[in-house]
Amino acid sequence: MEALLASVIGLLTAVGIYLMLRLRTFPVILGLTFLSYAVNIFIFVSGRLAVNAAPIIGTGDTYADPLPQALVLTAIVISFGMTAVIMIMAIGGYLSSGHDRIDLDAGDDGEAGQ
Secondary structure: OHHHHHHHHHHHHHHHHHHHOOOEHHHHHHHHHHHHHHHHHHHHHHOOOOOOOEOOOOOOOOEOOHHHHHHHHHHHHHHHHHHHHHHHHHHHHHHHHOOOEOOOOOOOOOOOOO
16 A cells, blocks of 8 residues: 555656646646645655544544644645635736746747846
């Protein structure tokens, strides 16, 4: 199980970094989303996976650690808000410039750096 989760975390990280290196805004946003999924799974797995563990201390021999679950829930809310803000910025950039490229050197009208 640990090897499978490590592979999933590595794959999500690789896909996220690959998409973040693209020259369009939508793949960059998707790359950030994949990277946040990888971090969320990493945080969740860091709390030791326990099958059939009680969520409350004292009801069984082992219990589930609530701290990683709370951290992941907080990270999900923060990444949702961050994605919404970045989407609004990308839509504003598209409406003002007419394209969604993020390279500032190449422009349609030949004016570099503006």
